[in-house]
Amino acid sequence: MPKISLVNKDIVQFNRRTVSNNRSFVMSLRSSPRVIIIGAGAAGISAASRLVENGFTDVKILEAEDRIGGRICTRDFGDGIVDLGAQFCRKDSIVYNLVKDFNLLETRRIDTHVYHSKCGRLQDGFVKILLDKVYDLYHQKEQAENVEWKQYLMEKFDEEISDHFTSEPEKSLARDNLDFVKKQLLLVTGSVCLNSVYGAVSGEYPPDFRLIWKSHGYQSLLDILMKKYLNTESTLQFADKIMLKNEVAKIEWGDENNVRVVCENGSQYFADHVIVTVPLGALKKQHKTLFYPSLPLRKQKVIESLGFGTILKVVFYFPTKWWTGNDFQFAWGEDDLNCALEGEYSWVTNCMGFFQVSNNPNVLMTWFVGNSISQIESCVDDVLLNGAYYVLQKFLGGTFDNISKPIKLERYGWSSNRHFGGVISYETLESKSNGVTGETLAEVVVSKNGSPQLLFAGEATNKIGYGSVNGAVLSGFREADRIINFCK
Ligand SMILES: Cc1cc2nc3c(=O)[nH]c(=O)nc-3n(C[C@H](O)[C@H](O)[C@H](O)COP(=O)(O)OP(=O)(O)OC[C@H]3O[C@@H](n4cnc5c(N)ncnc54)[C@H](O)[C@@H]3O)c2cc1C
The missing domain is CATH 3.50.50.60 (FAD/NAD(P)-binding domain)
Incomplete structure (x- = not known):
């Protein structure tokens, strides 16, 4: 490095x-x-x-x-470095204040394109409304006493959708994105399932963390x-x-x-x-x-x-850069999700999508959330390389005809390593x-x-x-x- x-x-x-x-x-200390x-x-x-x-x-x-x-x-990987643990920083935080004079941070400005397993790329306006709803739900949750997240989401999701989408096809598509919304919440709460999570509202909404090194x-x-x-x-x-x-x-x-x-x-x-x-x-x-x-x-x-949840980050190196300048998130429709859960690569349904890594042109990073993390952590590299290629073809194969299979990867088993036992804490x-x-x-x-x-x-x-x-x-x-x- x-x-x-x-x-x-x-x-x-x-x-x-x-x-x-x-x-x-x-001098005035009693002794050291x-x-x-x-x-x-x-x-x-x-x-x-x-x-x-x-x-x-x-x-x-x-x-x-x-x-x-x-x-x-922080590890050397590909043509630069990757952060296998913490990566983002928030403006006006203690970390920001400690490092701000060193010109080490920049704002991440990469658009995300969301692909649905059946409908292809979702319109940006539609995705924005969905994500705005997640943001509102996250903050309103503070007022919902003694309700765990899963119940809260199931009660509120339909209500919020009815309010904001007017046409029946849009409402139906929104409902078919429940898994996508759940994954956003799993990521921001850091939990493996939403059942027992009470709050996890740390006052720092993770998407506000836009600064990267x-x-x-x-x-x-x-x-x-x-x-x-x-x-x-x-x-x-x-x-x-x-x-x-x-x-x-x-x-x-x-x-x-x-x-x-x-x-x-x-x-x-x-x-x-x-x-x-x-x-x-x-x-x-x-x-x-x-x-x-x-x-x-x-x-x-x-x-x-208290709860201690987990997520897994894996970075993949591709022999050729086949993608354009944005991130990709995946949304499984309900039928496709059920079908994929029966298949050889059931664990790829826990993949949020693929994200660019700055100053590392041939590398994409993915986050896994949900309850298969320990299983994914125990997979050998070849299985993960094949699974990554499979899910990329599934969601992006219709848009990019030159997707290459990644040839190497790097990860850290936060959940299985007994010195950590997971990634972040939350209230239950x-x-x-x-x-x-x-x-x-x-x-x-x-x-x-x-x-x-x-x-x-x-x-x-x-x-x-x-x-x-x-x-x-x-x-x-x-x-x-x-x-x-x-x-x-
Ligand atoms: C994948 C991932 C992504 C994240 N993304 C972000 C992010 O973007 N932004 C952000 O702000 N935060 C992020 N976080 C959270 C952030 O990294 C942690 O909150 C923070 O680093 C925790 O620091 P800590 O000192 O409390 O604990 P740790 O960094 O976990 O330090 C505790 C140390 O104790 C050691 N230890 C354990 N048991 C023993 C023992 N018996 N004897 C001696 N040593 C022991 C461990 O090895 C470890 O080094 C992320 C975390 C992960 C894993």
């Missing part, structure tokens, strides 16, 4: 100021407390950068994978957090404190003097404060064995009752009725003498922007600030 060698004057000055402002504060951060994703790196910037010298990040970034995962990918954010963009003098000295392939197996807390953290590989560490940024999906699998003593019941309840009817939210997950666990021993960060813990990198970064800063304030 190309290294970015930008030097930003303003940020250098900002750092100098911060360092000198911090000096007196550092020992902080261990579990997980080197956006939340972990943000927490570490805030602590190091504030003079904390004894900070370690233990990461289970062999790389940093967590659900930010020009050529260095989301990895750039991590470099900026670690100040790698700047001269070496300013680079935060914690990169060497990140321990990769150190999966934490046990966190022993409650003792007044120490939290003991033991890794799968046998290494052990002692800390005054531990910031846990393990994804909710992994916490669901790990929490019963990870913490000793067990977490307070309220904390266990929130871990178990159960969490709602238990009266717990991501903020409950963020509640600090203190030792007998009142010291914040276990702190929780990560996207699932932040009220604003949960499910996104924004939420993760804010949560990392939040927990670092909690320790900084405690040590004052």
